[in-house]
Structures are given as structure tokens and as C-alpha cells.
Amino acid sequence: MMINPEYAFRTGMESGATLEDVAREAGVSPATVSRCLNNPGIVRPQLKAKVDAAIEKLDYVPHGAARSLASRRSRLIGAIFPSLDSALFGGTLEALQSEIADSGYTPVVASSNYDPEQERNHLRNMLASGIDALMLVGAAREASVYRLIRRRKVPYVLTWVAGTDGTHPCIGFDNRAAAAAVTRHLLDMGHRRFAMISGATANNDRAAGRLAGVQAALEERGLTLDPTRIITRPFGVEEGRAALRLLMAREPRPTAIICGADPFAYGALLECQNLGLAVPDDLSITGFDDMWLSASLPPGLTTLRTPRNEMGTLAGRYMLSVLAGEETLPPRPLDFELIVRGSTGPPSQAA
Amino acid sequence: MMINPEYAFRTGMESGATLEDVAREAGVSPATVSRCLNNPGIVRPQLKAKVDAAIEKLDYVPHGAARSLASRRSRLIGAIFPSLDSALFGGTLEALQSEIADSGYTPVVASSNYDPEQERNHLRNMLASGIDALMLVGAAREASVYRLIRRRKVPYVLTWVAGTDGTHPCIGFDNRAAAAAVTRHLLDMGHRRFAMISGATANNDRAAGRLAGVQAALEERGLTLDPTRIITRPFGVEEGRAALRLLMAREPRPTAIICGADPFAYGALLECQNLGLAVPDDLSITGFDDMWLSASLPPGLTTLRTPRNEMGTLAGRYMLSVLAGEETLPPRPLDFELIVRGSTGPPSQAA
């Protein structure tokens, strides 16, 4: 068979040096060069030095696709988030990225915009591009999605949730328990009339869990959260603002408003200022996630600090460990922390 | 401790149908299956149907690495951001991702933490993993980095900056002009005593450009920005707060403070409230980027809206176009928009 001369020409021009070029330059076999790259310990130092010199000289960079094809590992880890334009998941992504970088892994990222359909498409795309492992947010999705992942035998981990009865490996915290802790803090201060501003709960088990946690904690003390006192909105400051107006327009007014996310609480605080309501004397407000403004916005937002960076780090570590074939224990739920600041206090006598 | 068999993965037991399996199932050659996937138009519909059925039946997903190796395209686009845990670049990433998704591309992402060293490492990693194109933020980096990119013949685009004399393709806006516009707005209102809270300018040409723009606009009117009136800090609300205290501690107090980023301005506004300073009567404050709280935080922050999502979209579109081999025009600088809200007004007579 004749070698197409044009083809040979093109390879020579367009690509960088190949492993074979390095081998020739160093006077060893390609296999040895490969070993220098992947398992330097087993190559005689003297040879390794020659190879290193050749690599340096030719400015060789290994070809990822060829490597993946031969080794069956892409060194790519997929991560699909509901959204990326809040700082919330950005922290998790950044921590994940930084954890896996040292092992030569890089995250491939997509945002689903809280839409299961988009999530599924991105997942297909990622599986096709050969990710070695996968990180998702939350557990609530169709069984067929999990089947898809399992069929490809891709290790995966769910974040921002905990304990799905051992069905899935989770690196996260118990949203329900966390919301209950916030609620008990208010109950212990003497509050009895509650309202909640919640994120949309469809396809969002974090939001659903938080809502359930509030309801459960109230019921423990014989209270219930009237459905008309629950306002469900997409996340956002202005949404929180509008919700607060609605909630305070109806008598009897609540003495405490629990927000399912900090942006709601920022909006609520700002609207109180607007309406001339004193926080916490007229109204206590709590947030969720302890985002960057919570400490600064007067009077300081009582909120629940979620381990958003830690989840990225641990999810990365977990996946690396599974990929390394180590005996990996199912991770345990992470801790959360109630941060008490100025926005909560006992209800006033008048209220 | 038992490992839950449901998710106890072992690496290396990956299976899945191959293109050859599909070909056998459909009774055609592998070449035909490949064509159905990549160029369906040239296959007889009748055959294509058989192939599609086989793909469906075997639940076939193409092997990305093999595909990349043979076609010399990875369908991966690299994106390196200075940071991901603010909403700033998250918007750009999300827009980029969504723009390229339809063409079957996925972004691989890294955060450099504003550190050139880290950026270079991520870049090496990405080049090795075979990205087809690359998006970076800003233009300020060592020439050797650009050489590395050029040697690999990877199309790239710089975002968040404009016009580097045509040296690099940029999708962004002119930070200097934008900052000048903010400054002129204040000058036109009658302000003469200025101060600035700026992000660190080392390795950050966006911050440097903004600072230069302020200085230039002042000099146009015969004013100068005293170096002691420039406070340089890492981005953050608390940093803005501290900076404001510093700036107002010295007589004569400025009547206008220009912030190089919104978080600084949030902190400054909050600290004014704290110090009992009236905005804008005692002090005008401006931000930069029009982030999510700027409209809500009283009295509303005058700020410069930067096209952060648009940059992601256009950068994606630009790279796709170059990859498609289309004649691609050097992109033009994008527009920015001064958003005037309550935080700026004429200086009071007393000041």
C-alpha cells in the first residue's frame, strides 16, 4: 500500500512531535517513552534522563485522545450544575476543579438551568465525550437517567444532598435537618407565627427538603405552616422583596420568615427597610447558604452555612479514589452550621 | 463495612457497543455507520434507517476518544477564568456553554485564582487533553504563554477586554473607556474630589484599565487622582467597607468614590449607612458590572453594566466559526452601558 504523500505531509506540518519522535530522538523504544510518562519509577534513571531531554527538546505534549483511547481513561470528570451564574455552585465547582487538578484531571462543565431535559442532554454529551466520572447536584431525577449512567459504568456522586438510603453515593448535607435547625432556633426564641419563602420545589430536592424540614420542625411543636404562608419563587433578590410584601400584607403578620436561600433573605431585609419594619424587633428573617453578603448586610443575616466548597473538594476526592480502584466507603453526610446574626431575635410583645 | 454493590464501581470494566457492532447489526460496513453519524446526508435513507435502528437497539454511544483520535477534533473547548466563585464569570461561562452545546461542544473549565502560574498549568493540561479552541480572560500574560497556544495551532479568544492592537482576537469591551464614562458622569454632576477603590492591577488588565480610565477622564478636566486616594484591594464586600472607612477618615473628604467592581460598592454603601453618611448627598458612589444586587441595594447603585453574558455567547460563536473554517472577521469591541441609579448625585454645597 502506498502512503498518501499529501497525508504524510500534512501530519508533519500540523501536529507537534509524537511519542515516536521522542523515542527516536532519545534512541529508545516508544514503549519506554510511554513508561517514562506514566510510570517513571520502572525506567532506569539514565534512560529516563535521555527521554526527558528529548521531550524537552521537541517540546512534546502527549496527545490526549490517543492516550484515552489506548488507556481507556480520559482524565475528564463531568460536572453538571443547575446554574452557574450565582456564586453558590461556583464555589463547589472551583473546589472540585482544584482538588482533581493535581491528579491530572480536568472538569467538563455544563449548566442545566434547573431543567431535567437539558441535564439529560448534557449528560449524553458528556458520556459520549468519555468522562471518567460524574458529579451531579441533587438526587431527584428520572430513573432512566441513572440507568444511563450505570450502563456506561461511570462512577458518579451526588452533591448538595445526603443519604438517599444508600441508593446513590452522596456528598452533601441533610437539607431537611438543616432547615429544621433554623426553624428550631426561631421556635426557641418564642416565635409561633411563621412564613416561608421557598425556591421552586419541582425537580429540586434541596428546596423541597428545606421546606419539609421547616414543616417537620413546626409540627414537632404542634404548629403547622399554613400553605398560604409559603411563597414559592425562582431564586432572586427582587423575588424575595416581592414575597415579603405579600406576606406582610395579610393579618396576622408572621413574626418570623424563613427563606430557602440567601438572596430571598437579602430582598426581604431590604424590603423591611423600605416598609419601615425593624429587624429583628418587628420581624425575624433567616437565610440559607451564608453567601457573601450575609455577614455584611445590616443587621447581619442569621443563616445556615452550607459546606459548598467542602462538597466540591470531597466529591473530587471521592471520585479520584473510586477511579484509583481504592476501597471507597460510602461518604457520610456533612455538617452544616447555623450562623446566628442580627436578623433574628425574640418576637416583640406587641406582635 | 459492606460496600453498597449498587455503586461499587471498578474501573476498567467498561463495555458498550462499538461502531463495528452497530455495523454488523445493521448489515452494513463500519464506514457507513460512521457516515450516518457525521454526514447523514450522503447515505441512502433506507440504509440510514437500518443503522438508526441498530444504534437504538444496541444503545450505542460513540467513543469520544476514538473519534477525536481519528478525526483530529475533540469537540472540547477550554475556558480558563480568574475565578468562578463570584457570579461575574459564571454568567460568561454559562452563556458560552449554552452557545456551543448545540454544536456538540462542551467546555472544559478551570479557575486560575488570578495566578498566572496556575493559569499556565491549566493551559498545559488542556492543550494535552486536546481542546479544539480556547477562551481566556484578559490579555495580560507572558508572551511564552501565547507562543504555547500558537504552537499548538489552537484558535483562541480573549474576553473581558477589547482591542489589543489586533494582536489577539478579543471579545469584550474597553475597560478604560467604560471607567472614563463613569468618571465623566460624576464630573458632569460637579464632583471634583475623587477617590477610587480598585482591584489588584497586577496580572489584571481589566482592573488596570479601569483605573487608567478614571485617571484619564480626570486629567481631561485638569484634575488628578492622588495616589493616596486609590485603595487597592482584593475583590469583596468587606474590603469595600474597610476601604471606605479609610478614604473618609482623611480630610478633605472625597465627594465621589469610584469602585472598580460592584462588591466594593456594596461594602461602601453599607459602611456609609454605618457611619451615618447620606448617599448621594454626602457622597456619591459608583460600581462596576451591575451585578445582581445593584438594583436592589438602596439607594440603588449607579454602575456600569458590562456585557458578561454576551461575551460568553459571542466568544463561543467566534470559536465555532473559526473551527468551521469560516471567514471570520476580527470581532469589534462590545458596548457597555452606564446605569444611573440613586447612589450618585451632585455634591452638596457644604462638601
Add this chain to the structure above:
DNA sequence: TCGCTAACTGAAAGCGCTTTCAAACAATAA
């Protein structure tokens, strides 16, 4: 010195897909 391990090294066979190139076929013109 010889034999026997142990430690390296190299040859070669793929990994799963794309892409020539040429053959086969259908369609049209002569």
C-alpha cells in the same frame, strides 16, 4: 566461572473511529 532471578526494555497488537480510494451500482446520454 556458571546458573538463576530480578529488573528492564522493545516489538507488536490493538483501543474505536474517520477517511481515503476504488469498486459497485444507478442513471442518463448517445
Add this chain to the structure above:
DNA sequence: TTATTGTTTGAAAGCGCTTTCAGTTAGCGA
């Protein structure tokens, strides 16, 4: 009918790397 053109299809050669397996060399005790 035959020549000619155009359209699909299949065979086969890689893409650049890893990894098995067998061969080579070095190290050491006897």
C-alpha cells in the same frame, strides 16, 4: 444497446498511545 457520468458503499490504512509478552541484561550466590 453501450458509453459515460454521478452517487453510494465497503475495504483498509491509519490517528498516537498503552500494554502485554517475550526477550535482554544485570546482579549475585555458589
